[in-house]
Amino acid sequence: MNVNFFVTCIGDAIKSRMARDTVLLLEQLGCRVSFPEKQGCCGQPAINSGYINEAIPGMKNLITALEDNDYPIVSPAGSCTYAIKSYPGYLANEPEWAARAEKVAARMYDLTSFIVNTLGVVDVGARLQGKAVYHPSCSLFRKMGVKEEPLALLHHVQGLELLPFSHPETCCGFGGTFSVKMAEISGEMVKEKSVHLMEGQPDYLIGADVSCLLNIGGRLQREGRPVKVMHIAEVLMSR
Structure with missing residues (x-):
């Protein structure tokens, strides 16, 4: 194709x-x-x-x-x-x-x-050992209704354990220019999000919107959390 x-x-x-x-x-x-x-x-x-x-x-x-x-x-x-x-x-x-x-x-x-949905593939042959949390971005989940597709792909990554966490669909606080115009509110939102994400002590934070990953990853880095932040494309190309 x-x-x-x-x-x-x-x-x-x-x-x-x-x-x-x-x-x-x-x-x-x-x-x-x-x-x-x-x-x-x-x-x-x-x-x-x-x-x-x-x-x-x-x-x-x-x-x-x-x-x-x-x-x-x-x-x-x-x-x-x-x-x-x-x-x-x-x-x-x-x-x-x-x-x-x-x-x-x-x-x-x-x-x-x-x-x-178009190629009809859920197992791309990826391998990644460890525990991970997946952040569903607002644009994908709320605006476009894309919820199960990323999870279906991640569930088929050999060696990867997806961890549940509290309030997974809560916004990370990025929101494009919102994080600049409303920096204090955005900062509190990502702080709360980070607490929830770290409940199971994951090795990886995975997302399908890199802007959210930059925001959450920045917070985790400031907290000294040893979590690797990966876009789902990087995960699916892991071998």
Whole structure:
């Protein structure tokens, strides 16, 4: 199957290993991966801050970049996936652009739902020894309804024990620009989240949204917790 890879800003600038492992994983599962070279930011920071009109030129640029073909578009970030899926509503006053946005949005998939629901795979042959907790990000779980797919993939990782913890669906406090504008509240939220995550003394913290992992991982590091933070693509490429 031919697919496009949407790398995201964080994947491009900060977490290149996550981006690399996403591509390698898709290739391992039989996909031929294309990279639309004119892709850019999805505009999520501006959108989350309420600057919708200012974000529209970037939305249009990304729509154009992703129209090179009609392949599925796979992203390793639920938040960016959801932002692009929301474009038709933001462009509703421009029917031609809204229609183009709708076509692009219909082709957008987060990595885990694409693997499980489109490729029909739950066991990718991964191996990772130890105990882990999985953080379901708000964008994936609340906004897109992607809950079971990441867990199905992780349950099939040989040697990995997934631990339960209190209030797993509570927000970590990142929320994009919320963590900047409401830093004190965000700090208390991630502090509480970290307490719950550490209940079983896990070896790994796993998530499918790297922005949440950066936030929680930063808190755990400040607390001196010996936990390895991994994006699910990195876990699924472990051998």
